[in-house]
Amino acid sequence: MRTVPVDTTIFGTASLLALALGGAENALRPEPHRPDGPPEGFTGLWRNADGTVRLCLAADWSYKGSVAGRRRGAKGTYRREGAHLLLSDESGLRTPVLVAEDGLEMAGHQLYKA
Template sequence: MRTSRVDTTIFGATSLLTLALGGVAPEQITVPAPVASEDAEAVAGLWLSADKTVRLRLDADWSYLGRVAGRHRAAKGTYRPEGTGLVLRDDTGLRTPVTIADDVLEMAGHHLFRA
């Protein structure tokens, strides 16, 4: 008869967090500052993905226009600061979170850079 072997390795909280964060220790992570609600000019402008398939124009009046190559309809709506990033809300009510880090926007798996 075979007995199954049980791994009894015990991880501490720091080890578990390091594994969960892909090998980056928690003390090495910097938290970006929140975006101020009056700071539209700081993020306003044209943002493009590296392959230029995703375009996002953020206007200083808190409106946006986005285009993705291959899609017929452009996304348009408004955006608002939320925590350390932004939330885009299109005309249909769809909400898309945007993370801001080191002058790069991360949105739906795409990294956008200032044009």
């Protein structure tokens, strides 16, 4: 009886996701942002009414965010897309932020300039 060698390669989560997404090695990294100019009116600290959600938008198109009760804050880059801002986290998560007349709306939270 002839035995067939078995491949026992073990893949981590990132490797499996990269393979599922077509083998792109940078599939989980945020795409680089090349802004046309400085962000108009968005830079600075934004927060919800009780201060539990905070979003700091920098002039270099980077951002940092925090939510009370979460250990890890978010950081990455952002860009303007029509009536939205698109936040691209270092982990690959992308979050749309609606630009409204009186502030920003992100994941159900109304944010106001601090």
